[in-house]
Amino acid sequence: MGPVTGIDHNDDGKLDKSSSALPPRKQIANPVVYKLVRVEGDGRLVPATDDEVMEVEGFLECDNSEMRVVADNGQSLECISIERSSSGKLRLECSKGTAEADLGKLNSKLQYIEQILQKVKHEEKLRLSCGASQFSADKFHVMDGKIQSDPPDQEIPSVASSLNCTRSNQSGSFDQCSRPSEGAVESGSSAPAVYSKLKRDFSMFEGEICLDKLSIRELHELFKVTFGRETTVKDKQWLKRRIAISLTNSCDVSATTFIVKDNKFVRKCEDSSENGNAEASITLENMPAEEDVNFKDSSAAEDSGFEDNLVVAETRLGNHNMEHKSGSGDHQSEQRAAKRIRKPTKRYIEELSENESRDHHPRLLGSNKNIGIGYTKPARNASSEMRTSITRLDTLGGCCIQIPCVSRVRKSYPRRNMTSLMWCLCTAAVVEAGYIFLEMEAAIFLFQIFLQTGMGEAEKLANRVLGEHGLHGSNSDNKSPDKVLKLTSTPGKFHQPSAPEPGKEQCAVKCTIEVQQELKPKQTDPSSRTSDDDITTVPTAKGGMRRKHHRAWTLVEVMNLVEGVSQCGAGRWSEIKRLSFSSYSYRTSVDLKDKWRNLLKASYAPADDGMNSRKHGTIPIPESILARVRELAEMNLQVPPNLSSSKLTTGNVLVDRSGLL
DNA sequence: ATTAGGG
DNA sequence: CCCTAAT
Incomplete structure (x- = not known):
């Protein structure tokens, strides 16, 4: 289990590289501190070994150049831990943040999300009719736009404060959050305000942490930013979850579920539910390899194929509808959401299929x-x-x-x-x-x-x-x-x-x-x-x-039957059963007889073409078998099953032909 | 108990 | 596959 790494290094200490490499955007009151830790299976955090540190170091470096997400995050957060679960996924957790870092973090996150969205968009285009894909796309653009509007620094502090939390353990209790600064979340519509909100979103995204500390109003702001619409829901819990989930989902690149989730990203979440929200943990697959991530994502999506497509489509529709509803829909989802507890990511697929x-x-x-x-x-x-x-x-x-x-x-x-x-x-x-x-x-x-x-x-x-x-x-x-x-x-x-x-x-x-x-x-x-x-x-x-129910005959069973007949001769069912079906207790001699009869019928029936579908929905019996059946049948005719003689004659000849066993 | 046939 | 009559 390799709970491998948690990154936690000191800016000045182990990994100065990442931190120093990136120009500090703002003066940081608090030094950025990274600590590399290992996340044990039980969730404990253990100081990382040097090796692990090294490993992570490389990781971060790579990230810096390629994907700013991690790197930026690292920078922006006072404490960020990246744990690699046994599954090989990296989990990003943030504990504390500093004001300045936020901007970078946000941007990187955004870029990351953007990539994902684009990816999704692209995939959707391929699969769905044009209309459908617009949603996420639009959404994205909106977000993008917001982001682009360069935010004033002033806002940052507030965000920072909201980020300022410490995660006590993997279980996810972030108790020690500092209270977000009051003015932080301005409902104002000014660009700055938006920006700050956005930022907040992402901060949350980092680790659904600070949400607790936000007021309902603030949450509403976040919600607005996140989902692009207002909400009337008063339930703090729900709001928090919603927001966190949407952000989380947007970042989860893991499996085939991604697309769907992404769709829900903004929508499905709202409506219902069932899904994606399951995984609340923020999992970023190998951040460093951006390409890989994308690739995987796409392939996964393709693999998911049929079923998933349907799901996507459905989701879509649902979303549209939801979009136009406001209150009621939210409340409904609220209820559901309230009950739902995030399910472990790993099980998601299983559960789905199970259902x-x-x-x-x-x-x-x-x-x-x-x-x-x-x-x-x-x-x-x-x-x-x-x-x-x-x-x-x-x-x-x-x-x-x-x-x-x-x-x-x-x-x-x-x-x-x-x-x-x-x-x-x-x-x-x-x-x-x-x-x-x-x-x-x-x-x-x-x-x-x-x-x-x-x-x-x-x-x-x-x-x-x-x-x-x-x-x-x-x-x-x-x-x-x-x-x-x-x-x-x-x-x-x-x-x-x-x-x-x-x-x-x-x-x-x-x-x-x-x-x-x-x-x-x-x-x-x-x-x-x-x-x-x-x-x-x-x-x-x-x-x-x-x-009760019929037991479909297996190909092998049929082959055995044929073989048995060839050896013992048709009619000697009990004998055949003894020889060839001793292990198939559910096949009685009568069954064998019946089956043989059917086979005969089939073999003589309209000489089917190779790909005959004698019965629609079922694959035809291979001609080779039928031929053999016919042959055996003829032999039986010629040599009426007089126990004594037929046995030997048929047996030898036919056996060879089949080359079985 | 096994088979052969019909349903 | 089931049911039965016939061996």
């Missing part, structure tokens, strides 16, 4: 569509009470592959590129309780291979993946219970009814090859485990127990 999945949010499906894979509605596992996991049944190559909903993951990496495909493939499949969980990309990848090279390759690939885990269905003759899956795709959780519900399924399938701690216990023996629980049974009127 999406919970709500069966359409967008989720939309994203799937983008991938061009047939899908079925997200299906909830039978015993929903027991487990919250949601599974998406995707049909692949005519066979269904159960894929855990991975909305979360989706947001974290580019939708489709070979890298990710491969990556996912690595992380891919896990057979759990007879189920195969494939990451979407992995599935696609397999399928593509399937289409291109036919069964063989895909099969091999799949088998290899499965085989590595000793989970292959056909040889399922029973892997030792301790077979530990190495590729994790957090599978177990999804279809493990019996398994202790982990709470929420972690979709993040990283290519991490790690031992499955979680799986171990549960998956000891698939067959045994699944036998009872996985089959969600439901009492029927008659009193019998009847299976």
Whole structure:
């Protein structure tokens, strides 16, 4: 955890460079003091080591030249700490400020924000129709304009005072704020006034600190400056939060959420809420590398793709509306805002996606569509009470592959590129309780291979993946219970009814090859485990127990079936089940029979073109498989399943052909 | 208990 | 997939 650094150096002491390098704008009564500290995981601040100081030093230097943000800040603030969290983000905190510094700080901040806004603007242009993007843009310009109007120095002091706070700890309590100077915030409309207000905004931005000390009126001023409109809200808390958040958001360059947040920056915040405000911490990603920041931002935005776009659009509309409302809207948001407590940034995305999945949010499906894979509605596992996991049944190559909903993951990496495909493939499949969980990309990848090279390759690939885990269905003759899956795709959780519900399924399938701690216990023996629980049974009127939801057939399952038939011959379902489906307890011999029947039907049905969509929404069964099915069927005809003979004959010939296993 | 078929 | 009749 590397709570790495907090910067805290003395102007005269360690880092004179940054401070001296920049010409003092004004005479500073109080020397600027920097202190480098390390922020521990628990939030404690510990004096930084020399190394860390050095490191930061470089950072600041860089900043000075490239991005004045940090540097300027540093200068302007008496105490500024930059902590780098484990995530690698830098957090800017300011404790004390001096009058003179403010100007510089403001400007730099502004520039920074400006860049971001421009970036956003640009991106928006690309994606949204012209009209939409104007808002933020306008907003920005306004702000910019204000900033530009060079403010008289006089105002500064007041600001400085407002900034004059000390942050006691990371938790964010800034108790010792000095009272902002009275006149500081003039409601006056004069340029100076505006400027001061603006400044104040940013000071807040630095660390929502001093807001507490501001009067409601002052807060209103800030609000006005920040949002470009008046507010009638009297709730101090709310005002403070609003302001702080807007500023904060404007500065958060971190993830895909940025755009949205930015939009809210001024608007969404107002209206509602849900979002972005979550992260209140000011996180600046690697300030020094301005380019990087931008780049990342943009890429992230693009990656976010579909869903995010929608969000943006929505936000937009909402904003417009809000803009014209005044009081009522604010009050509403006020209420909501009051309840809301900033959520940790890191969790933001997760929560979002969580909600999406919970709500069966359409967008989720939309994203799937983008991938061009047939899908079925997200299906909830039978015993929903027991487990919250949601599974998406995707049909692949005519066979269904159960894929855990991975909305979360989706947001974290580019939708489709070979890298990710491969990556996912690595992380891919896990057979759990007879189920195969494939990451979407992995599935696609397999399928593509399937289409291109036919069964063989895909099969091999799949088998290899499965085989590595000793989970292959056909040889399922029973892997030792301790077979530990190495590729994790957090599978177990999804279809493990019996398994202790982990709470929420972690979709993040990283290519991490790690031992499955979680799986171990549960998956000891698939067959045994699944036998009872996985089959969600439901009492029927008659009193019998009847299976509930269908279990989509996996590509692998189908392959196994075919293989089994080729070996044992059609009709010997129990035998086949024993050989090839021992691990799939939920597939009964009858199921196998039924499936085979279906396969046959499919194989004889209108000779479909390669990309037939037998059933819209589902991906056709690969011709290679169908062909094989046909073949087997014919063989069966020729050699009526007289247990004795058919077995051998069919088996040998066909096996070779498939080249499976 | 398994199969074959219809629904 | 379920249900059942037929083995």
